[in-house]
Every structure is written in structure tokens, then in C-alpha cells.
Amino acid sequence: MASFNPEQTTGPALAVAQAPAAPASVADEPLFIDIVKRARQLKAQTEAYRAHLAKTDQAAAASPLKGFDAFAGRIGDLAALDMKGHVTLKERGAVDDLKCILRGISQDLPEKLAAVRAATTIKAQDLALRDMVYLLNDNVEVITAPPQPAA
Structure with a gap:
């Protein structure tokens, strides 16, 4: 009791580790709404190609896909929008994974498209299109999923 001083604070505040806050969702912003809309449409078209x-015959030679040149152009446009989303988030100082994922998707879309073009059999075309479906689905889900703090 002898060392008690009523004017003294209780001592240094204890450090409490706090989880980083989740970033704000971008799912309602026009750029990201457009990305999701286009990715969904392209996914549906890709699934139609697969159907x-x-x-x-899966062993047959690859066949031309109806409207593929226009499809390829829309894939290129989506890849550019994904990169724009990456740059937008980077300029905002975003530290979450979304900006990196969008950059990766922007780079992977042309590669998946090249794999579809390079396929020599129906089976290879289908496998390349399957990979494209997964990537387009990821494009939708990473934007529409609730934001998570940086890992």
C-alpha cells in the first residue's frame, strides 16, 4: 500500500493482438459487377461447348467450336478487366488476396484459351474447356465471396 499513488495510471496497457479487419467488399462496384457478369456468361458458353x-467421339480430331473467335475476344476482354480490377485494388492499397487472384486470373485466361486452340482431339478440347470453366467460376466466386483479411 505504501507505493500506491492515486494519480498514477495503472501501468502500461497490455498489448492485445487483434485480428486484421476484413477489407470492404467490392462486389457492388460497377467494375466488379461487370467482371462477374461476363465471367458467368462465358462460363455458360464454355459449358455449352462442353455439352x-x-x-x-472423344478420340476424334478436335472440331471447330461455333463462334469461337468471338468467344476468344470476350475472354481477352475479361482478362483485361481482371487486370484492371487488380490495378484498381493495388492503387487503393489493398492488402487482401483478391488483387493477387485477379492478376493471376488475368494471366491464366489467355493460357487456358491457348490450350483450347492447341487441342488436337475432342477429349483434349473438352479437358481444356473444363479447366476454363473452373477458372471462370473462380473469377465469379473470388469477387462475390465475403472478403477475408489478408493471410
Whole structure:
């Protein structure tokens, strides 16, 4: 009791580790709404290509896909929008994973498209299109999922 001083604070505050706050969602912003809309449309078209290929002999030579050049152009546009999303988040100082994922998707979309073009059999075309479906689905889910703090 002899060392008690009523004007003295109780001592240094204890450090409490706090979990980083989750970043704000971008799912309602026009750029990201557009990305999600386009990715969903392209995913549906990719699934339609796969459904068409499923009706043919898997060992047969790859066949031209109806409207593929226009599809390829829309994939290129989506890849550019994903990169724009990455740059937008980077300029904001975002530290979450979304900016990195968008950059990766922007780089992977042209590679998946090249794999579809390079396929020599129906089976190879279908596998390349399957990979494209997964990537397009990821494109939607990373934007629409609730934001998570940086890892």
C-alpha cells in the first residue's frame, strides 16, 4: 500500500493482438459487377461447348467450336478487366488476396484459351474447356465471396 499513488495510471496497457479487419467488399462496384457478369456468361458458353463435345467421339480430331473467335475476344476482354480490377485494388492499397487472384486470373485466361486452340482431339478440347470453366467460376466466386483479411 505504501507505493500506491492515486494519480498514477495503472501501468502500461497490455498489448492485445487483434485480428486484421476484413477489407470492404467490392462486389457492388460497377467494375466488379461487370467482371462477374461476363465471367458467368462465358462460363455458360464454355459449358455449352462442353455439352456439344460430349455428344461426339472423344478420340476424334478436335472440331471447330461455333463462334469461337468471338468467344476468344470476350475472354481477352475479361482478362483485361481482371487486370484492371487488380490495378484498381493495388492503387487503393489493398492488402487482401483478391488483387493477387485477379492478376493471376488475368494471366491464366489467355493460357487456358491457348490450350483450347492447341487441342488436337475432342477429349483434349473438352479437358481444356473444363479447366476454363473452373477458372471462370473462380473469377465469379473470388469477387462475390465475403472478403477475408489478408493471410
